[in-house]
Amino acid sequence: MERGTLNLWVGIFVLLGFISFLMLAFKVGNLTAGGSGSTYTVVAHFDNIGQLKERAPVRSAGVLVGRVQGVQFDPVHYNAEVTMAIDSQFKFPKDTSASVLTSGILGEQYIGLDAGGDDKMLKNGDEIKLTQGAMVLERLIGQFLFSKAQEGNADKGGQK
Amino acid sequence: MPLERTLRGVRLIGDRTLRIVERVGATVAFLGLILAQSGPSFRRFGLVIREIFYAGVQSLIIILVSGLFVGMVLGLQGHETLQNYGSEQSVGVLVALSLVRELGPVVSALLFASRAGSAITAEIGLMKATEQLSAMEMMAVSPIARVVAPRFWGGVFSMPLLAMLFSAMGIIGGFLVAVVIIGVDDGAFWSQMQAAVDFRHDIVNGIIKSVVFGVAVSAIATFEGYEAPPTAEGVSGATTRTVVSSSLAILALDLVMTAFMLKGWN
Numbered sequence: 001m002e003r004g005t006l007n008l009w010v011g012i013f014v015l016l017g018f019i020s021f022l023m024l025a026f027k028v029g030n031l032t033a034g035g036s037g038s039t040y041t042v043v044a045h046f047d048n049i050g051q052l053k054e055r056a057p058v059r060s061a062g063v064l065v066g067r068v069q070g071v072q073f074d075p076v077h078y079n080a081e082v083t084m085a086i087d088s089q090f091k092f093p094k095d096t097s098a099s100v101l102t103s104g105i106l107g108e109q110y111i112g113l114d115a116g117g118d119d120k121m122l123k124n125g126d127e128i129k130l131t132q133g134a135m136v137l138e139r140l141i142g143q144f145l146f147s148k149a150q151e152g153n154a155d156k157g158g159q160k
Numbered sequence: 161m162p163l164e165r166t167l168r169g170v171r172l173i174g175d176r177t178l179r180i181v182e183r184v185g186a187t188v189a190f191l192g193l194i195l196a197q198s199g200p201s202f203r204r205f206g207l208v209i210r211e212i213f214y215a216g217v218q219s220l221i222i223i224l225v226s227g228l229f230v231g232m233v234l235g236l237q238g239h240e241t242l243q244n245y246g247s248e249q250s251v252g253v254l255v256a257l258s259l260v261r262e263l264g265p266v267v268s269a270l271l272f273a274s275r276a277g278s279a280i281t282a283e284i285g286l287m288k289a290t291e292q293l294s295a296m297e298m299m300a301v302s303p304i305a306r307v308v309a310p311r312f313w314g315g316v317f318s319m320p321l322l323a324m325l326f327s328a329m330g331i332i333g334g335f336l337v338a339v340v341i342i343g344v345d346d347g348a349f350w351s352q353m354q355a356a357v358d359f360r361h362d363i364v365n366g367i368i369k370s371v372v373f374g375v376a377v378s379a380i381a382t383f384e385g386y387e388a389p390p391t392a393e394g395v396s397g398a399t400t401r402t403v404v405s406s407s408l409a410i411l412a413l414d415l416v417m418t419a420f421m422l423k424g425w426n
Contacts, residue, residue, distance in 0.1 A: 003206070006209060006210060006213050007209060009213055009217045010209050010212050010213050010216070010217060012217075013212065013213075013216050013217045013220065013318075013321065014321065016220075016321075016325060017320070017321030017322075017324055017325055019328075020321075020324040020325045020327070020328035020329075021324050021367075023328050023331075024260065024324060024327060024328060024331075024363050025359055025363060027350070027354075028256050028260065028327075028328075028331055028353055028354065028357050028363070029260075029354065029357045029358065029359040029362065029363050030354045030355065030357060030358060030359060055358065055361070057355075064355070104247075
C-alpha cells in the first residue's frame with residue numbers, strides 16, 4: 001500500500017481513538033467535576049460509619065464537594081476516623097456538622113455536610129466536631145421493638 | 161504395577177507443567193530480546209506505522225461492531241434486571257462501568273488476539289518457512305529488529321486505542337437501546353454514569369489493562385511465529401497456539417490486575 005494512504009488511515013485511527021478517549025473522560029467519566037485537583041483534607045470521628053467506603057462522595061446540599069479519602073479505626077476513642085478531601089473552591093465554617101447518610105433506601109452511603117454559622121473557615125487538617133453516625137437498620141428495629149415492649153408493659157401496669 | 165502406573169501419570173503431569181513453564185519463560189525472554197532491539201523501529205517509525213495499519217486499522221470494523229452489540233446487549237439485560245428494583249436509570253452506570261473496567265479491555269484484546277495476533281504469527285511463521293528470515297540474517301539485518309519489533313510495537317500502540325473505541329461504541333450502543341428504544345430518562349442516564357465513573361480509578365485503570373494486554377498478545381504472537389516449525393503444519397499450529405495462549409494470558413492477567421486495582425494499590 002502507498003505510504004500516503006497508509007499514513008492517512010493510521011491518522012484516522014489514532015484520531016478516532018483520541019476522540020473516544022475524550023468521550024470517555026468527559027462524557028462518561030467525571031473529569032470535569034472535581035477536576036481542579038486541589039483539595040484540602042478534614043477529619044471527622046463517627047460512632048458508626050455503616051457501609052461508608054473510600055472514595056464515597058461528600059455532599060453538601062446534595063452537591064458533590066469532595067470524596068472520602070480514608071476510613072480508619074481510632075484505637076484511642078474506639079470510633080471511626082474518616083478523612084475527607086474537599087475541593088478547595090468550597091469553604092465551610094468551623095462549626096459545620098457531618099453525618100453519614102444513605103442515598104435512596106438501598107443506595108450507597110455518603111457524607112453530608114451541613115454548614116454552620118462560624119466566621120472562621122475549616123482549614124487543611126482541621127477536625128469536624130459535630131458528627132452523626134450511620135443509622136443501622138438492626139438497631140432501629142431493636143429500638144422500635146424495645147419501645148413497643150415498654151408500651152405493652154405500661155399498658156399492663158395501667159390495667160392493674 | 162499400580163505404583164509404576166501412578167508414577168508414570170505423575171511424571172506426565174510434571175512434564176506437561178514444565179513445558180508450559182518453559183514456554184512462558186521463553187516468551188518473556190523473547191519479549192526482552194524485542195525490547196533490546198526495538199531501537200530501529202523508533203528511528204524508522206514508518207515501519208511501526210505500517211504495522212499499526214495492519215494490526216489496528218484493519219481490526220477497526222470488528223471492534224466497532226462488536227462494541228456496539230455488546231453495549232446494546234448490556235443495555236437490554238441491565239434494564240431487564242434493574243427494572244425489578246425500580247432503578248432503570250442506573251442502566252447507564254452498569255453499561256459504562258462494565259465496559260470501561262472489564263469488557264472494553266478484555267473483549268477487545270480477545271478479538272485483537274484472534275484478528276491481528278493470528279495474522280502476525282502466520283506472517284512471521286511463513287517468512288521463516290520460506291527462509292526470508294535466514295536471508296535477512298545473511299545480509300546482517302537482524303530479523304528481530306526489522307520484522308518482529310515493528311509488529312510488536314504496532315500491536316502495543318493499537319491495543320489501547322481499540323479498547324477505548326470498543327468502550328465508547330459500547331456506551332453508545334447502551335444509550336441507543338436504553339434511552340432511544342426503551343425510553344429511560346436521558347439526563348438520569350448520563351448524570352448517574354458521570355457520578356459513578358471515576359476518571360483515575362475506572363478509565364485510566366482500563367487503559368492500563370489494555371496496554372498490558374497489548375504487550376502480552378503482541379509478545380505471544382511474535383514469539384509463536386518466530387519459533388514456529390518451518391512447515392505448513394508448524395505455521396498452522398503456531399497460529400492456533402497464539403489464539404489459545406493469548407486468550408488464556410489475557411484472562412489470567414485480567415484477574416490479577418483487577419484484584420490489585422480493586423484493592424487500590426495505586
